[in-house]
Amino acid sequence: MITGKPFLTTEQIRDKVTELADAISRDYEGREVLAIGILKGAFVFFADLIRALRIPVTVDFIVAASYIKTSSTGETKIYYDVRENINGRDVLLIDDIIDTGISLNYVRERILSLGPASLKICALLDKSERRVVDVPVNYTGFKIPNKFVVGYGLDYENKYRNLPYIATFKKET
Numbered sequence: 329m330i331t332g333k334p335f336l337t338t339e340q341i342r343d344k345v346t347e348l349a350d351a352i353s354r355d356y357e358g359r360e361v362l363a364i365g366i367l368k369g370a371f372v373f374f375a376d377l378i379r380a381l382r383i384p385v386t387v388d389f390i391v392a393a394s395y396i397k398t399s400s401t402g403e404t405k406i407y408y409d410v411r412e413n414i415n416g417r418d419v420l421l422i423d424d425i426i427d428t429g430i431s432l433n434y435v436r437e438r439i440l441s442l443g444p445a446s447l448k449i450c451a452l453l454d455k456s457e458r459r460v461v462d463v464p465v466n467y468t469g470f471k472i473p474n475k476f477v478v479g480y481g482l483d484y485e486n487k488y489r490n491l492p493y494i495a496t497f498k499k500e501t
């Protein structure tokens with residue numbers, strides 16, 4: 329169940345998206361960016377972020393999922409790979425939340441193997457205390473404590489992705 333009031337409101341998220349898009353637009357000025365969204369979780373954030381950018385953007389997606397068996401090992405698989413030619417492009421990977429960092433790191437290595445001119449990472453949420461793999465994140469929206477959150481693309485069992493805000497979630501007992 330969703331607990332109490334929003335953890336991050338629609339307004340807080342909107343302001344943060346604008347702030348991130350301004351920083352990205354400034355850093356990439358005069359260049360074109362290839363924005364790659366990591367599905368499914370990033371789709372809402374991705375759609376809002378790219379519409380706030382003031383630079384030319386091309387989009388692509390990648391679907392990855394990890395199965396964490398213990399806190400220190402994880403197996404990640406790519407279910408849908410990028411279709412754009414990555415070689416020589418300025419790539420911005422966009423993710424919803426970084427938890428252990430295992431899945432994002434796997435996707436990062438996959439993209440790096442395709443020879444981009446540059447690769448940067450943008451994540452809306454960062455649970456840094458849970459990190460197992462150290463992934464370099466260039467643009468972070470909110471650093472959050474170790475709580476399970478849903479909404480704005482984030483799910484529990486593939487539900488709640490359509491909430492227009494982010495809420496903390498507790499399993500019913």
Ligand code: IMP
Nearest residue numbers: 369426427428429430431476477482483
């Ligand atoms: P990581 O490989 O442990 O960093 O896993 C990151 C992925 O786990 C995210 O892209 C989400 O799909 C999922 N995830 C981690 N924490 C949460 C959460 O609090 N709510 C919903 N999904 C989460």
Ligand code: MG
Nearest residue numbers: 368369482483
């Ligand atoms: Mg998920």
